[in-house]
Amino acid sequence: MGTVVVTDEQIREAVPMADAVAAVRQAFADLAAGAFEIPVRAALGGGAFLSMPVHHRPSGTAAVKTLSLNFDRTPAITGTVVWSDVSRTGGLAADAGALTALRTGAxxxxxxxxxxxPGASRLALIGAGGQAADQVRAVHAVRPLSRLTVTARTPARAEALVASLRAExxxxxxxxxxxPAAAVxxxxxxxxxxxxxxxxxxxxxxxERVHVNAIGSYRPGxxxxxxxxxxxATVVVDDEEAVLEESGEILHALGSGAIDRGDLVELGTALDGGLPExxxxxxxxxxGVAVQDWALARLLAERFLP
Structure with a gap:
């Protein structure tokens, strides 16, 4: 059996946002339990090229994502996610742009x-690029929205995003x-x-009461x-090692003394009851952590591989 290639359209059809959220939730729980072998991703060319490998020990499966980023082009993210199973002779490859947007939203x-x-229903979205729509879809999946407000550096892009989401x-x-101040x-x-x-x-x-997701910045600068x-705030991070390497917000706040490492709670730990007051x-x-890519690639493998 060779490699099965999954298109953007097939990814969207096969993985509804609710399923993506559930799969990513379980992946973070598995990460906290030590089920993954996951090095910090390799960033080359000042972050223009990224490689993210991960191995899930219990299932004997792995995923590797390679991508390039250029925010002056459309789409900004291009690349491939490859999923492998030690027990199979073939694998699965999926477009990194579509999968990244879906798993980041999840x-x-x-x-x-x-x-x-529990009653949160008013969402403010800052940014209207390739990641934006799935942020809305994901929040709506867990907190049904009554109001959406979008702002972006280019107003026309914010207006186009709002128009495109109205049917959904x-x-x-x-x-x-x-x-942004008006939006939030x-x-x-x-x-x-x-x-x-x-x-x-x-x-x-x-x-005074608000929850903030910050997913756009991925380099120290x-x-x-x-x-x-x-x-x-109560600060939850996807992976402490990764944010200490890559998150400009966290590094700046640590450097200024606004927070210390003890203030950071990993998402998997928080899901397991480790969240402070x-x-x-x-x-x-x-x-972004490679376990998210693995979680959605595994769903695709279940749907598309014999």
């Missing part, structure tokens, strides 16, 4: 389900905002999906969140 869904208030979100009030006012959940080098808003711009937000504001900081 992680925000897991964190939002864990950390956001019947009954949800949707609009654009002129800037009154939000229950905020999703940041940008490649900015400076914080998108001040902590004072946020409501990028930073979406201000130190004073992290200092006062919740502050009124919560933050999920993700730089």
């Amino acid at each position: 992680a925000s869904g897991v964190a939002t389900d864990l950390l956001a208030d 979100l019947p009954g949800v009030e949707s609009a654009t905002a002129p800037d 006012a009154g939000a229950d959940v905020v999703c940041c999906a940008t490649n900015t080098a400076e914080p998108l808003f001040a902590a004072a711009d946020l409501p 990028m930073r979406e969140l201000p130190d004073d937000l992290l200092a006062a 919740r502050a009124p504001r919560t933050v999920f900081k993700s730089v």
Whole structure:
């Protein structure tokens, strides 16, 4: 048996967001239990090229994602995820762009389900690039939305995203905002999906109770969140080793003394009951972990491999 190639359209048809959230939730639980062999990803060319391998010991399966990133092109992410099973002679390959957007959204869904208030329904989205739509879909999967507000550096892109999502979100009030401060006012959940080098808003711009997902920055020179937000919030990260290597927000806040390493809780640990008393504001900081790619690649393998 050779390698089965799965297209973007097949990925979307085969893996609804609710299934993606469930698979990624289990993967983070397995990560906390020590089921994965997972090195920190290799970043080459200043982060323009990434390679992310992972091995799931109990199942004898592995996934490797290789991709390139260029935010001046569309799509910004191109590459391949390859899934292998030690017991099979063939494997599966999937487009990295579609799978990355889906699994990144799913992680925000897991964190939002864990950390956001049960009645949260108003989402502010900052950014309108390739990751943005799946952030909305994931939050909506765990906290049905009543309102969506989108802002982006290019207003036309925010307007186009809102228009494209309206058919998926019947009954949800949707609009654009002129800037991040206006977008987050009154939000229950905020999703940041940008490649900015400076914080998108001040902590004072946020409501007193809010959950924030920050998934856009993935290198030390990028930073979406201000130190004073992290200092006062419950901070959950996808993987401590990864964020200490790659997250500009976390590294800056540690360097300024706003937080210390003891303030960071890994998502898998939090899912297993290891979350301290919740502050009124919560933050999920993700730089992306290969177990997310493995989780969705495994779903695809179950659907497409004999």
